[in-house]
Amino acid sequence: MARILPYRRPHPETQPRYLHSPYASTIKRAPAKPPVYLPQTLSEITGPSFPNVVTDIKATDLTRQHHGDPLGERIIVSGRVIDEDGRPLRQALIEIWQANAAGRYLHESDQHQAPLDPNFTGCGHALTDNEGKYRFVTVRPGAYPWGNHHNAWRPAHIHFSVFGPAFATRLVTQMYFSGDPLLPFDPIFNCTADEGARNRLISVFDWETTIPSQALGYRFDIVMSGREATPMER
Amino acid sequence: MSSNATTSQTIGPFFSIGMCRSIKQNLADANVSGERVNIEGRVLDGDRQPVPDAILEIWQANSHGKYAHPEDDQDKPREANFTGYGRIPTNIEGKFHFTTIKPGQVPDPDGKLQAPHIVVSVFARGLLRRLVTRIYFPDEPANDSDFALKLVEPSRRGTLIAKKVAGGVGVLEWNLILQGSDETVFFDCGL
Ligand SMILES: [Fe+3]
Numbered sequence: 001m002a003r004i005l006p007y008r009r010p011h012p013e014t015q016p017r018y019l020h021s022p023y024a025s026t027i028k029r030a031p032a033k034p035p036v037y038l039p040q041t042l043s044e045i046t047g048p049s050f051p052n053v054v055t056d057i058k059a060t061d062l063t064r065q066h067h068g069d070p071l072g073e074r075i076i077v078s079g080r081v082i083d084e085d086g087r088p089l090r091q092a093l094i095e096i097w098q099a100n101a102a103g104r105y106l107h108e109s110d111q112h113q114a115p116l117d118p119n120f121t122g123c124g125h126a127l128t129d130n131e132g133k134y135r136f137v138t139v140r141p142g143a144y145p146w147g148n149h150h151n152a153w154r155p156a157h158i159h160f161s162v163f164g165p166a167f168a169t170r171l172v173t174q175m176y177f178s179g180d181p182l183l184p185f186d187p188i189f190n191c192t193a194d195e196g197a198r199n200r201l202i203s204v205f206d207w208e209t210t211i212p213s214q215a216l217g218y219r220f221d222i223v224m225s226g227r228e229a230t231p232m233e234r
Numbered sequence: 235m236s237s238n239a240t241t242s243q244t245i246g247p248f249f250s251i252g253m254c255r256s257i258k259q260n261l262a263d264a265n266v267s268g269e270r271v272n273i274e275g276r277v278l279d280g281d282r283q284p285v286p287d288a289i290l291e292i293w294q295a296n297s298h299g300k301y302a303h304p305e306d307d308q309d310k311p312r313e314a315n316f317t318g319y320g321r322i323p324t325n326i327e328g329k330f331h332f333t334t335i336k337p338g339q340v341p342d343p344d345g346k347l348q349a350p351h352i353v354v355s356v357f358a359r360g361l362l363r364r365l366v367t368r369i370y371f372p373d374e375p376a377n378d379s380d381f382a383l384k385l386v387e388p389s390r391r392g393t394l395i396a397k398k399v400a401g402g403v404g405v406l407e408w409n410l411i412l413q414g415s416d417e418t419v420f421f422d423c424g425l
Contacts, residue, residue, distance in 0.1 A: 004343050006424075007424045008239075008424075009422075009424060010238065010424075010425060011238040011239075014238045014241060015239075015241060015242055015363055015425070016241065016242060016243075016362035016363055017362070018361065018362060020362060023244075023360070023362070025244075025359050026360050026361075026362060027280075028279040028280040028281055028283070028360070028412075028413060029279050029280070029285070029358060029359075029360035029412045029413065030361075030412070030413060031365065031412060031413055031417055031418075031420055032280070032413050032414065032417060033417060033419075033420075034422075035365075035366070035420045035421055035422035036385050036386055036419055036420070036421050036422065037385070037421075037422050038366075038382055038385060038421040038422060038423045039343055040343075040423055040424060041340070041341070041342050041343055041382070042301065042305075042306060042340045042341055043293070043294075043295075043301075043340060043348070043351070043353050044353065044423050044424065045305055046293070046301040046302075046306055047293055047303060048293060048302075048317060048318065048319035049302075049303070084237060084239060095252045095255070096252055097248065097249065097251040097252025097253070099248075105248040105251060106251060107247075107248040107250065107251055109247055109248065109287075110248060121251070122251055122252075123251045123252040123255065124252075125255070159243075159245065159246060159248075159249065159252060161245070161252065161253060164425075166303075166305075167293045167353055167355070167423075168423055168424035168425060169424065170291070170355055170364060170425065171239070171240060171242060172242060172243065172244075172245050172357060172364065173240055173241060173242055173243045174244075174246075188243060188244060188246075188362070189243075191243075191362050192241045194241075197238060197241045198241060200237070200240060200241065201240070201241055201243070222240050223237050223238065223239050223240045224239055224240070224425065225239045225424055225425045
């Protein structure tokens with residue numbers, strides 16, 4: 001039996017605490033007791049993989065999932081999934097979901113007055129390539145109101161779910177857009193104490209991935225926990 | 235160059251658009267070996283209200299105690315039809331259920347065997363980060379010496395052990411209480 005080579009723990013305050021009272025839904029859902037520190041075992045350094053997931057054009061191009069064209073500004077969202085040491089994570093499954101250009105989700109619980117778009121579902125998935133790269137074509141999502149507090153609006157964002165190589169490396173996050181005037185007022189974006197960590201959720205405008213006459217490019221790199229330098233002592 | 239792992243954000247209320255494409259509530263295909271178990275329960279908040287917008291992800295070894303992962307180099311059989319991964323949403327009443335096989339035992343960091351267990355990630359609106367917990371099995375002698383259970387104060391260990399259901403053959407109940415005096419034990423095991 002090989003030694004366990006654990007994944008690093010998050011740097012202090014670069015991950016949100018469970019209770020963040022400006023985000024009202026945390027108040028009754030955040031555990032009251034601190035989590036029990038668990039050294040990683042074989043159960044945590046292994047994890048699911050998804051070699052059979054089909055990532056065809058409809059999975060990665062959210063503008064081609066229906067007969068017609070969705071409304072809104074076309075964007076390219078691309079980047080790399082790497083670990084904290086800069087190593088690419090290959091065959092990592094990324095799932096995304098988002099509101100349409102008007103700020104409305106195709107979801108029965110979304111009561112926003114904005115229109116649904118019959119040509120936009122708002123979900124996609126991809127596997128990273130050998131360099132850890134991924135790429136989606138979609139439309140820029142609209143901001144939308146929510147019931148957290150008076151006149152609460154979510155900044156434009158795309159939800160990302162990412163599987164790293166192990167159960168200990170599992171991330172769900174949101175990607176934002178630079179210059180969004182709603183960012184300073186959003187309790188979800190601002191839930192993390194470390195300002196640098198927060199700002200890394202904001203994608204970077206990227207001329208290189210822009211397609212002339214078609215779509216603007218935004219880059220969003222995702223970093224997963226790296227390995228400890230030495231195996232855990234037995 | 236090195237930077238810290240990306241910050242977690244909540245899955246929000248509309249995750250089913252993106253995550254429910256790949257629901258997996260039955261891990262025990264016909265040709266998978268092992269004892270079938272149906273595990274059911276509810277996710278409840280600090281007011282004992284059901285949480286209808288949560289999703290659980292589970293990860294477990296096969297019945298021989300082998301994970302479908304390259305870093306499990308134990309000399310035990312792999313089973314092509316058993317991935318060990320499941321994704322299970324709650325319904326409007328906060329209820330969930332899944333079917334799997336009871337996992338075999340896997341080693342702890344000291345090389346001793348852990349009791350059979352399933353590791354669980356919990357995502358929900360209002361959870362800014364996933365919660366991590368474990369499901370253990372009732373009447374299991376190995377529970378008494380289990381590496382992870384021993385890290386938990388004895389009065390709280392029961393929150394991690396599924397219960398038999400009267401009259402239900404192969405049915406276990408395991409509830410997930412997010413907050414309160416009898417809240418489920420959650421583990422800090424990384425991201
Ligand atoms: Fe959203």
